[in-house]
Amino acid sequence: MRPDPASSTRDQVLFHLKTRGPQTGAALAERLALTTEGVRQHLAQLEAEDLVAFEEQRGAVGRPARTWRLTPAGDKRFPEGYAELAVDLIQSVREAFGSEGLDRWVSARTNAQESQYATQMPPRHAPLAKRVSALARIRTREGYMAEWQRKPDGSLLLIENHCPICAAAQVCQGICGAELDLFQRLLGDGVRVERTEHILEGARRCVYRIESLVS
Numbered sequence: 001m002r003p004d005p006a007s008s009t010r011d012q013v014l015f016h017l018k019t020r021g022p023q024t025g026a027a028l029a030e031r032l033a034l035t036t037e038g039v040r041q042h043l044a045q046l047e048a049e050d051l052v053a054f055e056e057q058r059g060a061v062g063r064p065a066r067t068w069r070l071t072p073a074g075d076k077r078f079p080e081g082y083a084e085l086a087v088d089l090i091q092s093v094r095e096a097f098g099s100e101g102l103d104r105w106v107s108a109r110t111n112a113q114e115s116q117y118a119t120q121m122p123p124r125h126a127p128l129a130k131r132v133s134a135l136a137r138i139r140t141r142e143g144y145m146a147e148w149q150r151k152p153d154g155s156l157l158l159i160e161n162h163c164p165i166c167a168a169a170q171v172c173q174g175i176c177g178a179e180l181d182l183f184q185r186l187l188g189d190g191v192r193v194e195r196t197e198h199i200l201e202g203a204r205r206c207v208y209r210i211e212s213l214v215s
Contacts, residue, residue, distance in 0.1 A: 013042050019161045022069040083167035090172045110178040124188050128212050132156050155211040163199050190214040
């Protein structure tokens with residue numbers, strides 16, 4: 001779910017909490033170019049539907065500020081692709097062929113992804129930022145709500161704000177390891193890719209730090 005001019009303000013509130021994490025009503029109002037009172041009304045409606053919740057953050061002075069976040073029900077508004085079917089498939093492969101057979105399936109899936117992604121990526125000699133940007137676009141098309149950032153130290157971050165295969169990854173964590181390996185293979189030997197935030201470990205997003213090893 002990505003907001004566009006025709007989408008509702010409620011959807012935009014959910015989208016910004018998904019992609020930017022917990023925020024105050026005032027911060028949301030600024031992002032959405034709305035009044036704080038208007039955003040508060042939308043948040044109250046979303047809270048009544050159990051899609052958002054808040055925590056009181058007490059500052060040095062004044063009233064505590066409410067920091068809003070998505071609830072599990074709110075997070076489920078962002079779809080997982082055929083989650084139940086994927087889980088059933090993984091369990092069937094494991095039962096029929098054992099753990100080694102499942103590993104072969106994951107490997108075959110990753111090889112197919114690499115071949116598909118490679119046709120959409122710039123050549124290896126292109127600037128690293130250009131290649132990471134292309135990878136973010138590919139992943140966004142697949143539902144990962146991906147973006148990239150450049151850090152002051154020169155490293156890059158690939159950020160995936162959503163995981164459309166989270167249910168499958170929970171029953172087959174080899175998928176996550178294979179995707180890290182996929183990014184490494186696509187970006188090349190002269191690049192280091194490490195996962196610094198992981199949804200399956202309780203983070204709200206997956207983040208990969210990427211740096212060139214070539215001076």
